[in-house]
Amino acid sequence: MLRITDARTGEPVDAAPARRGLTRVEAHTQGLDPTNLRVLLTADLLVRALELGGTPVWALLTGERQRAELRAAGAALGVRPFEDGGDTGTPLGEAQVLHVVSEGGATPDGVRVAVAPAHGEAAxxxxxxxxxxxxxxxxxxxxxxxxxxxxxxxxxxxxxxxxxxxxxxxxxxxxxxxxxxxxxxxxxxxxxxxxxxxxxxxxxxxxxxxxxxxxxxxxxxxxxxxxxxxxxxxxxxxxxx
Structure with a gap:
């Protein structure tokens, strides 16, 4: 069972729900730079790990700035397609929400997966x-x-x-x-x-x-x-x- 550290508490939690159901992975970004690219890559890795464990995943990309550019940069890195996030509501059968965000970033309710800054030539x-x-x-x-x-x-x-x-x-x-x-x-x-x-x-x-x-x-x-x-x-x- 994949366990992930929730940045809100510092404690590990199950990334997939105990009862079988959809897990939403939402990457929260603020433009195209090395840190936000790392956020997107971490979200992609999380999606892959959940799917390898047999968990159905809904992958979303949220952010108002340079979303298209970030999506293109992620695709070049092998990041799988993420749907546009935002006011998506709660889909039928959703059992878990994982928010991937840069350190210190705020998110709605749900497990927060924090990503440290990246600097240099990544973007x-x-x-x-x-x-x-x-x-x-x-x-x-x-x-x-x-x-x-x-x-x-x-x-x-x-x-x-x-x-x-x-x-x-x-x-x-x-x-x-x-x-x-x-x-x-x-x-x-x-x-x-x-x-x-x-x-x-x-x-x-x-x-x-x-x-x-x-x-x-x-x-x-x-x-x-x-x-x-x-x-x-x-x-x-x-x-x-």
Whole structure:
């Protein structure tokens, strides 16, 4: 069960209701800048985690400034489509509301998921560069920790992403093997514990170098984790060795 820290109380709460029902995830933004892009990315990660757990989700984007520009920037980062938020009322069957907001932001009643500021180049990624590099750079830091996205951070993320994509393409040429139960449990524990994306990335780093794992199991692990991370890790499948 995914548990998330409610910024109103500082206590963890169940992100999905005990009784099966619709969960609304609402991203509250105030324009296009690195912090608001991080808010939208966190909301996307939350939607993905809930859907992986079988929870139906209604994803909304609320904000009066530069909503179209933010939506376009999010799409480039692999953020799934969010409907326009606002005065939406309460849909039939809604059982939980999760508001994703920058630190200190006010929201209506519901669980508040706070996101620390981001600074640097996040809103103005260089033309022609792979946006997944920026996504990885942002996911590599806990959402409660401020992050500065500069050339060194992006270069490190680009190296990691390129290495992983090449490895996944290579592992795909080997016989498939199931994800080990312990590895699957480590992944689920990581993202169900307050949506800890850095811990998920840590599991992938351990899988990458574990001499006991078959390459086919590594491939399945990375493909499974990417359903949450959205880094397009299988992009280079079928490319020349």
């Amino acid at each position: 103005g990624f260089p033309d022609g560069a792979d946006p997944a590099v920026l996504r990885l750079a942002l996911l590599a830091h806990p959402r409660s920790t401020p992050v500065s996205i500069g050339p060194a951070v992006l270069a490190d993320a680009a190296d990691t992403l390129g290495r992983w994509r090449r490895a996944v393409a290579d592992w795909a040429r080997r016989p498939s093997r199931p994800i080990p139960d312990a590895v699957r449990a480590d992944l689920r524990t990581a993202w169900e514990d307050d949506l800890d994306a850095p811990a998920v990335l840590g599991v992938l780093r351990a899988v990458e170098t574990d001499p006991e794992l078959a390459d086919g199991a590594r491939f399945e692990t990375y493909a499974y984790a990417d359903r949450l991370l959205g880094l397009d890790l299988t992009r280079d499948l079928g490319s020349p060795a």
